Amino acid sequence: MSHKTMINIGPFHPLQEEAEFFQLYIDGERVVDVDVRISYNHRGIEKLDESKTFDQVPFVVERVCGICSASHPLAYCQAVEEIAGVKVPERALYLRTIVNELERIHSHMLWVGLAGHFIGYNTVFMWAWKYREPVMDALEIATGSRVNYANCKIGGVRRDMTEDQLKAIDKLVDETRRDTEQLVKMVLDDPVLHARLKGVGILSTEAAKAYGACGPTARGSGVDIDVRRDDPYAAYDRIDWQVHVDDGCDVFAKTKVRLLEVLESIKIIKQAIRDIPKGEIDAKVENIPPGEGVGHVEAPRGETFHYVRSDGSNYPVRHKVRAPSYNNIPTFKASCIGAEIADVAITLASVDPCYSCTERMCTAIDSDSGKEMFNFAQLVKLSQQKTERIRKQV
Amino acid sequence: MSGVDSVSNVSVPLMGFAGQVLSALGDAVIAVDTRNDRRALARIDPARTVEVAKKMFEMDGSRFATATGIDVRDGIDILYHWVFDKVGAVITLKALAAAPEMKIDSIANVVPAANWIEREIHDLLGANFVNHPDMRRLILDDSWPEGVYPLRKDFDQIKDRPPLPPQPPDTGEALP
Numbered sequence: 001m002s003h004k005t006m007i008n009i010g011p012f013h014p015l016q017e018e019a020e021f022f023q024l025y026i027d028g029e030r031v032v033d034v035d036v037r038i039s040y041n042h043r044g045i046e047k048l049d050e051s052k053t054f055d056q057v058p059f060v061v062e063r064v065c066g067i068c069s070a071s072h073p074l075a076y077c078q079a080v081e082e083i084a085g086v087k088v089p090e091r092a093l094y095l096r097t098i099v100n101e102l103e104r105i106h107s108h109m110l111w112v113g114l115a116g117h118f119i120g121y122n123t124v125f126m127w128a129w130k131y132r133e134p135v136m137d138a139l140e141i142a143t144g145s146r147v148n149y150a151n152c153k154i155g156g157v158r159r160d161m162t163e164d165q166l167k168a169i170d171k172l173v174d175e176t177r178r179d180t181e182q183l184v185k186m187v188l189d190d191p192v193l194h195a196r197l198k199g200v201g202i203l204s205t206e207a208a209k210a211y212g213a214c215g216p217t218a219r220g221s222g223v224d225i226d227v228r229r230d231d232p233y234a235a236y237d238r239i240d241w242q243v244h245v246d247d248g249c250d251v252f253a254k255t256k257v258r259l260l261e262v263l264e265s266i267k268i269i270k271q272a273i274r275d276i277p278k279g280e281i282d283a284k285v286e287n288i289p290p291g292e293g294v295g296h297v298e299a300p301r302g303e304t305f306h307y308v309r310s311d312g313s314n315y316p317v318r319h320k321v322r323a324p325s326y327n328n329i330p331t332f333k334a335s336c337i338g339a340e341i342a343d344v345a346i347t348l349a350s351v352d353p354c355y356s357c358t359e360r361m362c363t364a365i366d367s368d369s370g371k372e373m374f375n376f377a378q379l380v381k382l383s384q385q386k387t388e389r390i391r392k393q394v
Numbered sequence: 395m396s397g398v399d400s401v402s403n404v405s406v407p408l409m410g411f412a413g414q415v416l417s418a419l420g421d422a423v424i425a426v427d428t429r430n431d432r433r434a435l436a437r438i439d440p441a442r443t444v445e446v447a448k449k450m451f452e453m454d455g456s457r458f459a460t461a462t463g464i465d466v467r468d469g470i471d472i473l474y475h476w477v478f479d480k481v482g483a484v485i486t487l488k489a490l491a492a493a494p495e496m497k498i499d500s501i502a503n504v505v506p507a508a509n510w511i512e513r514e515i516h517d518l519l520g521a522n523f524v525n526h527p528d529m530r531r532l533i534l535d536d537s538w539p540e541g542v543y544p545l546r547k548d549f550d551q552i553k554d555r556p557p558l559p560p561q562p563p564d565t566g567e568a569l570p
Contacts, residue, residue, distance in 0.1 A: 037532070038510075038532060038533070039532065039533040039534070042533055042534075044544065044551070046545065047544060047545055047549075047551060048551075051551070082429075082433070209457070210505075210506045210507065211506055211507050212457055212458045212459065212460075212505075212506075212507030214457075224479075225457070225479040227479075227482075230479040230480065230481075230482045231432070231477075231479075231482030231483075231484070232482070292435060292486075294433070294475065294484050294486065296459070296477070296484065303459065303477070305459045305460055305475065307462045307473065307475065307486075309464065317464070318462065318464045320460070320462040322459065322460040322511075326460070326510065326511075327459075327460070327507060330506070330507070330509065330510060
C-alpha cells in the first residue's frame, strides 16, 4: 500500500436529508475501504414510542423522516392492525394508496434532481424539482400538508377526500406525467449520462442479497422484490401495475428503475382515483389485545419494517422501526471499494440514502501531513468535471 | 402476555409456507405460534442461532429484514425477522440472551446484513454478541458511559440521562 489517505464525509451538509458520517480510505485515486458511522442525530424514537399511547405513535413515527412520512405510520398501523385483527374499509385502502404513491413520486423526483446536481447536470436538477412541485400541491390538497401528512391511523385514515379533491389531484398528476415522460426520455437517451453512469458503483446481485438491500437499490441490481406486489397491502392488489427491475447493477440501472417507477406511480394513482369505492374511511378499534405484529411497507427507498408488541395496555411494550437506508447504506462496502474518487459522490447518492443531515461535509485529509485535500464540495466538483470530460468526448 | 411460547409445540402440525420453513429447521425450533401461512413466530434454541441463521440465509428467496431486541424479565429477547418475498411471508425467530451474561452467538459472520443491527442491540440494550466481527459502537456517542443501556425498561429518559460531555469554551470566533 503506497499512500493511504482518509476522507471524512459528514456529519452535516445542507444538500442531504440526514446525518451520517463516512470515512473513505483512498490509495491514489482509488477507494480501498469505507467505514460508516451512523446516528450522529439519533433521536431515540423507539424509546419515545414506549411512552406514547397506540393512537399517538403514528404522529411520532411520521417524523422519522420528512420524506417517508406516509410510509412509516402506515407500516406501524399495519402492525397494530395485525395484532388487533382489524379489517380496514375498502375506501381507506384506496386513500392510503393515493397518498403513498404521491409520496413516492416526490421522493424519486427529489433524488433525480440531486443526482443531476452531483454529476453536473444542473438542468436536470431544476427540471426535476420543478416537476415535483405539482405533486407537493397534490399532497397538500389530499392531506392539508406538504410534509408530515397525519393521514394514517389505526383502522383506516383520518380524512376523507371529496370528489373535487380527487379531480384536482388527477389533474395535477396528469400535468406531472406530461413533464416527467419528457424528462425520463431525455435522461435515458442522453449519451453522456450513459457514459457517465454505466458501470459505475456496481452492486452485484449476490452482494445486494447478502446485505439485505431493498427498494430501487435491490431492483437496480436485478433482485425482483417489491413489498407492494409480494405482500400486498392498501389497494395494490386491486390495481394493474408492474414492478421495474434492471440487472445493470450500476448507478444507471438504479436511476432507470426510479424514473420508471415515477411513471408507474402515476398510473397507480390514476387508477385508484377512478376505482375508489364509496363508504367508511375507518374501522372502530376498541382496544389493542396483547400480542405481536409486523408491518412492512414499500417506502420510496425500499422496505420499511415495523414490529410492535402489545401487553394489552394503552402503550406499546416495544416498537421497532427499521428504515430502508439502514440496510442499503452498508452496501457501500460492496459498491464503493475499488471505485474512483470522482465516482464516489454519485455512488453514495445512488442508494438515495435517507441521511437526514448526513454526509457531504466531506474533507480529505492527507494522512502524512494532516493537510486537507478535498472537501465534499470539491468531490462533487471532481464528479462534475468527469462528466464534462465525457461530454467532450461524446 | 398471550403466551406465544406456551401456545403449542413442534408436535402440532405446521401449516402452510411458514410451516414448511419451520419444519426445515428441525429440532432447533422449541415452540411455534403460526398465525396464518404468511406470518409465524417461533422460539429457537439460543445456542443454535448461527446454525439456524445459516439455514435460513441459504433458503430460496429468503431475506434478512432486521432484528429486534426486547428487554424481558429473563434477559434480552432477540427477534430475527426473515422475509420471503416470493410468498410475502414474514417469519420471526426468537432467541433469548439469558441474564445475567446476556450472551448469544453473533450471526453477522453468516448474514452480513445482521452486522449493524447486532451492534445497535449491543449499544442500546447490552446484549453480548459472541464472535461478532466488528463490535464497535454504532448508535451511541463515544462520550456515553459504558454499561448504561438507554432502551432497557429500567432506564428513565429524563432521570437517568448521563451528563453531556465537556464542551470546548465558546470563543465567539467564527469556525475556520
